Amino acid sequence: MxxxxxxxxxxxxxxxxxxxxxxxxxxxxxxxxxxxxxxxxxxxxxxxxFRMIYLGRPDYYPIIERSRGLWAELEAETGQDILTTTGGLSIGTANGSYINSLLEATRVTGAEYRVLSREEMAERYPQHNLRPDDCAVYDPRAGVLRxxxxxxxxxxxxxxxxxxxxxxxxxxxxxxxxxxxxxxxxxxxxxxxxxxxxxxxxxxxxxxxxxxxxTETHRIVLTWFIAEDGTQFSPENFPAFSRWYEDRSMYGAPAVDGVTVKASVDGPLAGRARATPDPDSVPRELTREEIEKATEIVTEFFPGLIPTIARADAFPDLFTQxxxxxxxxxxxxxxxxxxxxxxxxxxxxxxxxxxxxxxxxxxxxxxxxxxxxxxxxxxxx
Structure with a gap:
């Protein structure tokens, strides 16, 4: 051996x-x-x-709990800052399927959370342009991993x-x-x-x-946008977020470099819906449809971001049936x-x-x- x-x-x-x-x-x-x-x-x-409130089987929750502790152990063992706790926002229609599913997940797992009304969101996180019937589920233990x-x-x-x-x-x-x-x-x-x-x-x-x-190898697309005021979108002021409606969705992270905010389309129109037979030949350039969709959603969701993609890339990952x-x-x-x-x-x-x-x-x-x-x-x- x-x-x-x-x-x-x-x-x-x-x-x-x-x-x-x-x-x-x-x-x-x-x-x-x-x-x-x-x-x-x-x-x-x-x-x-990194999110403690996870829209998936409750069986994942013990793995998430264990993972959080192990991220801290890896940081302690290596002296590296890996997990930054920013809090996390999941935004959607009050009493809609997305928000209700998140709240049901917290009832099953016991994950800590707080519901923020549209008024509270507007006061605490004005970076988000909200719809009239929006609210958010706040995850205080969420953050971003480097x-x-x-x-x-x-x-x-x-x-x-x-x-x-x-x-x-x-x-x-x-x-x-x-x-x-x-x-x-x-x-x-x-x-x-x-x-x-x-x-x-x-x-x-x-x-x-x-x-x-x-199994299939799929293409995952990520996009970044420049903030007009980087301090508004810093990890201290802008929690990681996920936002879902029936017609559009996006998730992202604060400007860890002080300038660019990750804001990527999720759901069927995201790149992860595209199978890529060869992981060594993943198309890195975005299609016109992908560019238009990401730009359109950012324009609606974030008035403080310049609605032009500053950076984009695509990566392979293996998806199961x-x-x-x-x-x-x-x-x-x-x-x-x-x-x-x-x-x-x-x-x-x-x-x-x-x-x-x-x-x-x-x-x-x-x-x-x-x-x-x-x-x-x-x-x-």
Whole structure:
């Protein structure tokens, strides 16, 4: 054996799995096709939103709770500022389906929140141009994660703990044998007891056919706009936000650079609706429709932003058929563990997912209550 465990892909989830595994064993190797936090991975785009109030199954809430604590541990271990608590605003029609769904989620999970009326919003957060029947659900523990910094910190912490990192080493195949799992890159091979596949949009190349059939690599588009007054949109004054109506939606983050505000279209007209067969060839240029839609929504929502896209980019991520990730063994007899398919919404919980993957792959712990993300859920379909 070359090592006890290999982690394939050191992006959003793989970097955290490597870090967590390095706390459990010094016999772990990470493979990265390029370099950690490289600009073409799903890590790209500077920031991701962290929210405690999550519109999804309540089963995610313990992972979110654990993730918040682990982000703090990563910061303490590396001295990096990764999670900035800004609070979070979810804006929509009072008594509409979006707001009611959020409030139902808080009742189930017990997440802390406060409802802000249109008048309170106008007083506290005048950056938002509100509709007459708007209100917001305020999440005091929400914030923004610095993605590049997080991944680089996790990889550095893993190396400090004794992990080996192989950069610029794309994995061509993984094969289970009687001697272990053989990992091949070019003309080189390694053998490991267990392997975690966490290579995001590139994971399909390493998957069995039944998982290839239920996954697609999608394109995620992000856009930024210049603030007329950067101080109004600073992390101290402008919480992370998500805003949904039937006809339009947008989410974003404050100006962490003091100038540009991330404000990206969500929903069916966002880039994440477009399948991209080759993650290495994701179209980075926005279509005319994407530009017009983002500009139109920003013009309505934010009078303090110049309604011209200052910066835009697109990144690949792996989406599953049911939009829940693939976390667990390929089957009960396999030595290959999946930690992929996060469908554009995994980063906030990346430390929690990394903890689950590392502990389960190394046989230290089996986490209960995760049947809805196990890969074998697709074998019966």
């Amino acid at each position: 070359d090592a006890e465990l290999a982690v394939i892909g050191l992006g959003s989830i793989g970097s955290m799995a490597l870090w967590q595994a390095s706390r459990l064993t010094d016999s772990v190797v990470g493979f990265e096709a390029a370099t950690p936090a490289h600009g073409r991975s799903a890590v790209g785009g500077d920031t991701r939103l 993605t590049d910094r997080a991944v680089s910190a996790a990889v550095a912490a893993a190396q400090a703990n004794g992990a080996t990192v192989l950069q610029n080493t794309p994995v061509d195949s993984i094969t289970e044998t009687d001697q272990g799992v053989v990992v091949t890159s070019g003309d080189r091979t390694w053998t490991f007891e267990k392997v975690i596949v966490a290579s995001g949009g590139w994971s399909r190349r390493l998957m069995p056919d039944h998982l290839k059939a239920v 049911d939009r829940h990730p693939l976390i667990g063994w390929l089957d009960q007899n396999s030595s290959i563990y999946c930690a992929t398919g996060f469908s554009g919404k995994g980063f906030k919980m990346a430390t929690g997912y990394g903890h689950i993957a590392a502990h389960e792959a190394l046989g230290k712990q089996t986490i209960e209550g995760l049947d809805f993300v196990r890969p074998d859920r697709f074998k019966t379909r």
